[in-house]
Amino acid sequence: MSLKKIYNTLFKNYGPQNWWPGDTPFEVMVGAVLTQNTAWLNVERAIHNLVEANALSAETIVAAHPKRLAVWLKPSGYFNIKAKRLKNYCRWYIEQGGYEALLGWPTDELRHGLLSVNGVGPETADDILLYAFDRPVFVIDAYTRRLFRRLGLIEGSEHYEELRRIFETGLRSASDRVQLFNEYHALIVIHAKDVCKTKPNCQVCCLIQACQVKGP
DNA sequence: ACCCAGGGTCATA
DNA sequence: TATGACCATGGG
Numbered sequence: 001m002s003l004k005k006i007y008n009t010l011f012k013n014y015g016p017q018n019w020w021p022g023d024t025p026f027e028v029m030v031g032a033v034l035t036q037n038t039a040w041l042n043v044e045r046a047i048h049n050l051v052e053a054n055a056l057s058a059e060t061i062v063a064a065h066p067k068r069l070a071v072w073l074k075p076s077g078y079f080n081i082k083a084k085r086l087k088n089y090c091r092w093y094i095e096q097g098g099y100e101a102l103l104g105w106p107t108d109e110l111r112h113g114l115l116s117v118n119g120v121g122p123e124t125a126d127d128i129l130l131y132a133f134d135r136p137v138f139v140i141d142a143y144t145r146r147l148f149r150r151l152g153l154i155e156g157s158e159h160y161e162e163l164r165r166i167f168e169t170g171l172r173s174a175s176d177r178v179q180l181f182n183e184y185h186a187l188i189v190i191h192a193k194d195v196c197k198t199k200p201n202c203q204v205c206c207l208i209q210a211c212q213v214k215g216p
Numbered sequence: 217a218c219c220c221a222g223g224g225t226c227a228t229a
Numbered sequence: 230t231a232t233g234a235c236c237a238t239g240g241g
Contacts, residue, residue, distance in 0.1 A: 122223090122224095
């Protein structure tokens with residue numbers, strides 16, 4: 001069972017997802033930080049607070065008092081640490097000259113720069129690279145590990161970079177890799193959290209003979 | 217009253 | 230290198 005076949009099965013079941021739910025690249029970046037180990041609905045509430053406060057910009061976030069920023073971020077959980085991380089990211093983002101400047105960076109350098117920010121780890125960086133900068137980077141999250149371990153394609157305990165290499169090389173000959181990786185990650189998440197719970201007999205679940213969110 | 221959610225950092229051995 | 234504690238809200 002190839003990675004492409006699994007993608008086709010997922011796509012056939014769920015259709016196009018059109019991620020990331022963000023109106024601007026900057027909103028995508030904020031969402032990527034706030035969604036760390038957090039349900040997306042709560043992230044939306046936090047972003048809504050920022051919009052209502054007219055604070056959805058790097059400059060405003062950097063200038064905001066930490067306590068007040070934490071209040072805006074409260075619904076997304078971990079609000080104190082996320083306030084720091086978001087400030088760290090926005091400070092770096094401004095220092096590098098903002099979106100237009102970063103667009104000119106080669107993907108490897110951009111990824112390295114993102115990872116240099118305290119609070120931005122590999123998945124957050126790859127979310128930003130793929131969904132805000134349209135770079136062909138495959139996002140590895142807990143759902144990806146679980147699904148493909150059950151499918152028998154990976155062991156599951158591989159390091160992040162190793163898994164990313166496996167997926168990116170496995171799909172190296174695809175025509176539009178940005179579009180493919182974008183949809184693929186979205187489909188993996190949708191499969192895990194929305195449909196898989198309520199449709200025990202979807203094709204992918206039959207494939208792995210285990211349609212349960214919990215479990216190894 | 218549990219368990220979990222689109223992780224990451226830091227301290228410890 | 231590799232585990233574990235910690236961060237904290239809201240939904241099921």
